[in-house]
Amino acid sequence: MGPRERYREQVRDEIKAHAWEQVATAGATALSLNAIAKQMGISGPALYRYFASRDDLITDLVLDAYRDLAETCEAAYAAGDTPAGRLTATAAAIRGWALAAPHRYLLIYGTPVPGYAAPPESTALASRIMRLLLDGFTAAGAAATEADEHALRFWTRVHGVLSLEVAGHFTGMAFDPARLFAAEVSSVVPPVSPPVR
Amino acid sequence: MGPRERYREQVRDEIKAHAWEQVATAGATALSLNAIAKQMGISGPALYRYFASRDDLITDLVLDAYRDLAETCEAAYAAGDTPAGRLTATAAAIRGWALAAPHRYLLIYGTPVPGYAAPPESTALASRIMRLLLDGFTAAGAAATEADEHALRFWTRVHGVLSLEVAGHFTGMAFDPARLFAAEVSSVVPPVSPPVR
DNA sequence: CACGTTTGTTAGAACATCTAACGCAAGTAT
DNA sequence: ATACTTGCGTTAGATGTTCTAACAAACGTG
Numbered sequence: 001m002g003p004r005e006r007y008r009e010q011v012r013d014e015i016k017a018h019a020w021e022q023v024a025t026a027g028a029t030a031l032s033l034n035a036i037a038k039q040m041g042i043s044g045p046a047l048y049r050y051f052a053s054r055d056d057l058i059t060d061l062v063l064d065a066y067r068d069l070a071e072t073c074e075a076a077y078a079a080g081d082t083p084a085g086r087l088t089a090t091a092a093a094i095r096g097w098a099l100a101a102p103h104r105y106l107l108i109y110g111t112p113v114p115g116y117a118a119p120p121e122s123t124a125l126a127s128r129i130m131r132l133l134l135d136g137f138t139a140a141g142a143a144a145t146e147a148d149e150h151a152l153r154f155w156t157r158v159h160g161v162l163s164l165e166v167a168g169h170f171t172g173m174a175f176d177p178a179r180l181f182a183a184e185v186s187s188v189v190p191p192v193s194p195p196v197r
Numbered sequence: 198m199g200p201r202e203r204y205r206e207q208v209r210d211e212i213k214a215h216a217w218e219q220v221a222t223a224g225a226t227a228l229s230l231n232a233i234a235k236q237m238g239i240s241g242p243a244l245y246r247y248f249a250s251r252d253d254l255i256t257d258l259v260l261d262a263y264r265d266l267a268e269t270c271e272a273a274y275a276a277g278d279t280p281a282g283r284l285t286a287t288a289a290a291i292r293g294w295a296l297a298a299p300h301r302y303l304l305i306y307g308t309p310v311p312g313y314a315a316p317p318e319s320t321a322l323a324s325r326i327m328r329l330l331l332d333g334f335t336a337a338g339a340a341a342t343e344a345d346e347h348a349l350r351f352w353t354r355v356h357g358v359l360s361l362e363v364a365g366h367f368t369g370m371a372f373d374p375a376r377l378f379a380a381e382v383s384s385v386v387p388p389v390s391p392p393v394r
Numbered sequence: 395c396a397c398g399t400t401t402g403t404t405a406g407a408a409c410a411t412c413t414a415a416c417g418c419a420a421g422t423a424t
Numbered sequence: 425a426t427a428c429t430t431g432c433g434t435t436a437g438a439t440g441t442t443c444t445a446a447c448a449a450a451c452g453t454g
Contacts (some may be wrong), residue, residue: 002452002453003451003452004399004400004451004452007401007451008400008401011401027308027309028308029226029308032440032441032442033441033442033443034440034441034442042402042403043402043403043404044441044442044443045402045403045404045442045443045444045445046401046402046403048442048443048444049400049401049402053442053443054441054442054443106308109360109361109364109366110307110308110364111224111225111226111303111307111308111364112224112364112365118365123369126366148372149377149380152372152377153377153380153381155361156354156357156358156361156377156381157353157354157357157381158357159357159360159361160353160354160355160356160357160358160360161353161357163306163356163357163360164306164352164353164356167306167307167308167309168309168315169306169323172320173349175345175349180346180349180350180353183346183350184350184353184354199421199422200420200421201420201421201430201431204420204432205431205432208432229409229410229411230410230411230412231409231410231411232410239433239434240433240434240435241410241411241412242411242412242413242414242433242434242435243432243433243434245411245412245413246431246432246433250411250412251410251411251412
């Protein structure tokens, strides 16, 4: 890799750093290429040498967020010692990751950006997390056909609490979201099996 | 009410109708006052006689959506005959409401719009739904202190499935969202009590 | 050293929200 | 019925956005 591409990569990273700052502050829809350029001391159109469009930049942010979440999950999963412990640790890691940067979580799981379509790469990263959950439930003794449902339930219950919490729909209600989250996680993680209908 | 206010109300409704059309098509962030004006055959700034700002219009849409959801829930709740039946019917009504207009659901429970802050009126409408659930669970025999947790769990589990489904995160995964939703609802609606940890 | 690719610049098109000032039509009051 | 007042719609413009086009300068490469 020549010095040209090295520089290019460096500027791209700087742009993304400023973009993340804006996303964390005001959300993804408020992301402004002009504002980023102003922060970097260059003119607006210069950014188009590095990202073809605003959606292109957002796509990159989405993929980075997905990758980071997948790695965070994998690290937490690996740190656990029992299957149940791995799954619980994974859930806790997801919550910590979401609360650390709510807009980053919403960038992935919130309202899809208007014209934007998720790249196929993102589904691959999402299934990386799914595979993790599947491994956990099969390791815990779930049948192969049931592991799918367990993993799905794990995911929807975790997301049900997190998305509402992150979007601020719990403010004003006097209860502890952490307790609710923990209860929901333990409701789906073995040895407490989820209720069958 | 004089003819002046009658006309004003009529124009406001027409504006909101076009706004809902745009929201349903491209989402709330793509809502353009200029486009609405063009559709109505009037000039852009004329709309500012009826809504002080774009956020003001969105606030009105949010409140209308909340109100509509609350009324839909109350109707479904009243239609059931047993407490469990009422709760199940309410859940089904919520899902139907969400799938009928995904962007309307996301307008309420999706990523909060950038600068926009939810008016206090919206929390009142949200608690109207909560009260419904509380009534249902207490009527089903839950202790007063437990009804809160049950209602909350009902809400997070319903939302966990719906928000992922509506945002399109289930596409490509070969399973029936309706089945998962029904299973999640029955997992939290009496007589099947949610698992305690 | 000279060449060519890449980068940053300015200018400008097309779109957005929103304010200001003006004219006109409609409802209201005398 | 006539005069008054209120409110609506217009155009013009300020300020912001994304993004394209054409040009200048700098840098790595032969």
